[in-house]
Amino acid sequence: MRRSAAREISETAMSDGWDESAAAWIAGMGETGDFGRTCVLDVPMLARLRGRGFRRALDVGCGEGRFCRRMQDLGIATTGIDPTDALLRRARALDPEGTYLPGRAEALPFADGAFDLVVSYLTLIDIPDIRTAIPEMARVLGPGGTLLIANLTSFATAGGWTEDGDGVRRFRIDDYLEERAEWAEWHGIRVRNWHRPLSLYLGLLLGQGLVLRHFDEPVPHGGEPAKVARYRRVPWFLVMEWEKPGGMVAASGNG
Numbered sequence: 001m002r003r004s005a006a007r008e009i010s011e012t013a014m015s016d017g018w019d020e021s022a023a024a025w026i027a028g029m030g031e032t033g034d035f036g037r038t039c040v041l042d043v044p045m046l047a048r049l050r051g052r053g054f055r056r057a058l059d060v061g062c063g064e065g066r067f068c069r070r071m072q073d074l075g076i077a078t079t080g081i082d083p084t085d086a087l088l089r090r091a092r093a094l095d096p097e098g099t100y101l102p103g104r105a106e107a108l109p110f111a112d113g114a115f116d117l118v119v120s121y122l123t124l125i126d127i128p129d130i131r132t133a134i135p136e137m138a139r140v141l142g143p144g145g146t147l148l149i150a151n152l153t154s155f156a157t158a159g160g161w162t163e164d165g166d167g168v169r170r171f172r173i174d175d176y177l178e179e180r181a182e183w184a185e186w187h188g189i190r191v192r193n194w195h196r197p198l199s200l201y202l203g204l205l206l207g208q209g210l211v212l213r214h215f216d217e218p219v220p221h222g223g224e225p226a227k228v229a230r231y232r233r234v235p236w237f238l239v240m241e242w243e244k245p246g247g248m249v250a251a252s253g254n255g
Helices: 005-014 018-029 035-047 066-073 085-094 130-139 198-207 225-233
Strands: 056-060 077-082 099-102 115-121 141-152 159-163 169-173 180-186 189-195 211-216 237-243
Touching: 018 085, 018 189, 035 066, 035 115, 035 141, 035 225, 035 237, 056 066, 066 077, 066 115, 077 085, 085 099, 130 141, 130 198, 198 237
Parallel strands: 056 077, 056 115, 077 099, 115 141
Antiparallel strands: 141 237, 159 169, 180 189, 211 237
16 A cells, blocks of 8 residues: 555655765756756746746756756846755856755745746656645745746656557556655666646646646657657656736747
């Protein structure tokens, strides 16, 4: 029998693997990032930011600061927050003038409405208490501000590729509706990731009064052909843009 989500939250908060995996993560990401970031997510994420007039952004779960530096290239002042000291040290080494602070998404150390842009770039899957974290992200977002999210699709966190008896690789999912944390391992990294059905994320975001302005399941923009083919068969990521009502914002659309 699987353990309850509450027990998983408690255990994950004590040891989620990030401290032990930080060195492998830094080595694997480099300056450009992995395939998913470089070839799939960076293009649509940055497209949502260009020409929008954002002034001050919070990157929740900034890691080694890679996307903070991308936003700075667009003229956006950034603050990064992350619970892993080794990743913050790397971020500060690469960006000595940047602001990188220790902390967790569930208790953001900022005033209400402090940012006009909050970014969660592949971090929702790492957050144990998402029911507290999403309201926190909405709280520190000013009226008219944007919450920009990239996350693994929920069917990706509930499944994976398998090879049938006929030798054909197919993607299968199971226990989709069951919220749970499981260990993910690749290239020397071993961390806990959270699976949650998409309806849970959407319910929490809508519950904060946020308005969905953009949704996409992006495909690769180049990269190794075999990987491109897999990501086109089953989209691995989603991108969502949410607006906090009550202020003036630039037109966004869904294109």
